[in-house]
Amino acid sequence: MALRPGGGGVQTYAREILKEIALQVDGSVKLSAAIQSDAVAEIPSSLSAIERPVVAGARRAAWAMVPIAGSALYHSLDVDLPIRQAGVTVSTFHDMSVFDVPWAFSKFRAAGERQLLSRALRKADVLIAVSDFTAERIKSFSGRAAVVTPLAPAPWAVVPTPTAVADVRVRLNLPEKFVLQVGTIEPRKDVALVAEACSELSIPFVLAGSGSRGPSAPRSAIGLGYVATEDLPALYSAATVVAYASHYEGFGLPPLEAMACGSAVVASAVGGLPDFAGEAAILVKTHDKNSWVRALRSAIDDPECNLALRTAAPQVASRLTWARTAELTVGAYRSAGLSV
DSSP states (O other), X not given: OOOOTTOOTHHHHXXXXXXXXXXXXOXXXXXXXXXEGGGGGGSOTTSEEEEEOOOOHHHHHHHHTSOOTTOSEEEETTSOOOTTOOSEEEEEEOOOHHHHOGGXXXXXXXXXXXXXXXXXXXXXXXXXXXSXXXXXXXHHHHSOOOEEOOOOOOTTOOOOOHHHHHHHHHHTTOOSSOEEEESOOOTTBOHHHHHHHHHHHTOOEEEXXXXXXXXXXXXXXXXXXOOOGGGHHHHHHHSSEEEEOBSOOSSOHHHHHHHHTTOOEEEESOTTHHHHOGGXXXXXXXXXXXXXXXXXXXXXXXXXXXXXXXXXXXXXXXXXXXXXXXXXXXXXXXXXTOOO
């Protein structure tokens, strides 16, 4: 139900895990996916689509409560489990943010999602977490262990050609040097902190994605609005630095995808980022302007540092694959006694 046409984040996970699981399970096993009708083309042809209406918010959550008859296994790719679902139930947790940082959500959304997560923590036979950090938060809240299945970059996240970078620079009218952040502007992503650090360093700050031209965007930022997925690798590569000053991350997929595109990444040392970034990104442990100015300055003003980050990033990102994510997921199914 969470999968939407062309979406990122959780939707990247749903799209890619379904593709890989279809390749790894026994061919005699029938696979189906409960999916909104406009996203059927997103799933492999080997899966049977159980079509649902195109809905959002509370209505989507309500449809996710409808059980699937006759299934030996039900895996919710985004926490919520159907009521009285037969068979083994598995639930993937992407983060525990509605418990850890409830101030980042409306009261209504936080309360509703806490109920969904709490129910899945109690009811699911197998819990899956996308990072060691999220598994630790699950253990802290519920006392239960989770199988960790790290995420991987989306297939589009590759190092672009110099021609593609030059083309995007011209079409998007990009500055010669700039710091970039891509993604929806929301409270967990502290774009104001990056904007302040960029002003201190006298370098343009460019935002791309939902809200990047809206009232929540810093006045000093250059807002690009929506940028097509096919242009993201070149945009990432064109940036002098890609920055993510996050208060909270369950995993940290956008920084990983930027690394896969050959970016010099500076990000907060939160969530799953310390697990995979290694020496291929600069991780900022203190959430204040001075710390961010120092981190950004080292990546902007030191050509050797910038090149080292750009060189190492794709190599580190390539270690994480959706095939491995699926392998660990299928292993979790088998640990629950299923022959798949």
